[in-house]
Amino acid sequence: MHALLLLSLLLAGTASQAPALPPGKYVYSDFCVGPRPWDLSGHRVVLSHGREGDWVRIDFPGEGEDGPLFATAVILDAKTGKLFFSYQSTEDEYAFEGVATPKGLTGLFDDDNATHSLPRIPNSWPADPPCRRPQPAP
Numbered sequence: 001m002h003a004l005l006l007l008s009l010l011l012a013g014t015a016s017q018a019p020a021l022p023p024g025k026y027v028y029s030d031f032c033v034g035p036r037p038w039d040l041s042g043h044r045v046v047l048s049h050g051r052e053g054d055w056v057r058i059d060f061p062g063e064g065e066d067g068p069l070f071a072t073a074v075i076l077d078a079k080t081g082k083l084f085f086s087y088q089s090t091e092d093e094y095a096f097e098g099v100a101t102p103k104g105l106t107g108l109f110d111d112d113n114a115t116h117s118l119p120r121i122p123n124s125w126p127a128d129p130p131c132r133r134p135q136p137a138p
Contacts, residue, residue: 002115006056008041008081010057011016019080020079020118021076021078021101021102022049022102023049024048024050025046025047025048025049026046026049026102026105026120027044027046027047027120027121028043028044028045028100028104028118028120028121029042029043029114029118030042030043030118030119030120031043031059042116043058043109044058044059044060044118045057045058045059045096045118046059047076047083047100049078049124052076053074054136054138056070056074056085057069057070057071058070058071058087058096069087071085071086071087072086072088072093073086076100080098080099081100081101083096083097083099083100083105083107084099086121089111091120094109094110094111095110096103096108098115099106100116100129102120103119103120104117104118104119104120105117105118105120
């Protein structure tokens, strides 16, 4: 928990400079595959931010029975980007604390007690893209 407090203090200045997070769906990921296909590492976080509330889905490599997980508590300050969420696995309850921006997600996952920087995945939209309407036949 001391690491979360330290990270909170470090991110306090960063969060004040972060751009506001408009409503939408954001996909952040630092998943990678090692030299063998089963050497997976990283996280994938889907953040849905809207006027009616926020939710988070977390994916881990090799999650087995644990995945995907949905956050049991989400606290987002859209003006500063400060984000906290907790999630329950079959082993324990964990949390994330950091900053979400339109470009990336940075913070501490306390399941591995490490800080991660997850870039936003291209084509994850700040808002759901409009449906394509069929063009009338000529």
